[in-house]
Amino acid sequence: MTSNVLTRNNVKVSGKGTQPMIFAHGFGCDQNMWRYATPAFEDKFKIVLFDYVGAGHSDIHSYNKERYSNLAGYAEDVLEICEALNLKDAIFVGHSVSSMVGALAAIKKPAYFSNIIMIGPSARYINDEGYLGGFDKKDILELLNTMENNYIGWANFLAPAIMKNPGKPELGAELTQSFCSTDPVIARQFAEVTFLSDNRRDLEKVTTPSLIMQCSDDIIAPLEVGEYLHKNIPNSSLKVLEATGHCPHMSAPEETIRVIKEYLAMQSN
DSSP states (O other): OHHHHHHHTTOEEEOSOSEEEEEEOOTTOOGGGGTTTGGGGTTTEEEEEOOOTTSTTSOGGGOOTTGGGSHHHHHHHHHHHHHHTTOOSEEEEEETHHHHHHHHHHHHOGGGEEEEEEESOOSBSBOBTTBOOSBOHHHHHHHHHHHHHOHHHHHHHHHHHHHOOTTOHHHHHHHHHHHHHSOHHHHHHHHHHHHTOBOGGGGGGOOSOEEEEEEEEOSSSOHHHHHHHHHHSTTEEEEEEEEESSOHHHHSHHHHHHHHHHHHHHHHO
16 A cells, blocks of 8 residues: 555655654645745655645546545545654644645544644635635635636636735746646546535644644635634644735745744744
8 A cells, every 4th residue: 555655645755854744735736835845844854745636746547536525535645645654743734725634634643643734724715604714605606617617717817816926926827837737627626625615613623733824915714714723723823924825835935934943843842
């Protein structure tokens, strides 16, 4: 199973340390999106990068519509990677939807994880009574419909808005390219699984110490979402970044690295 899992998810291991640090990419991205952040941790940690099935250089033939019909299937992939590499006490760094994937993995097998670092997380993207997720359901359904009918147009419109760094247009272009290089059928299903998920009831089950990193202006995960997560995840810390957009590990890597390092230093004291 080991080699199959490592090939399936295009797992790459580097770094000089022994404690694992797993970096999990968000929707429409791949492990390459971490390249501005991971070098800062290579001296002290064992860096584990991977691609979800359907992203990057993963084995697209391993895609199983039923397995990946909810986030639990992606969490199972994370646990299988941990098992294949014999990891324990790993620091899981998840961007966007991967924050909840990491939470689900840690709920199921907490021994694999020492900390969860969530970058731009959301427990539910759709507004509900007494809960602001940032989107009305009709907006999400329209978004999914556009993806189905005009995937390239959808990517060109949405990626720069998600990045929200007009001063660095190359980052929006990179995200657009990443969206466009993902299989549109798999991307459409992953988007549906992501944007229609509701993990609010899972939050109280997370026993792993967690850091919630929220951007100051993010169309995908508004500030209220970060506050909600902090209130409902036991043993969590909330840090609002100066960075804008939804991908601070790309647009503001220095701040992202500093906040993670400060958090980990506090945890080790």
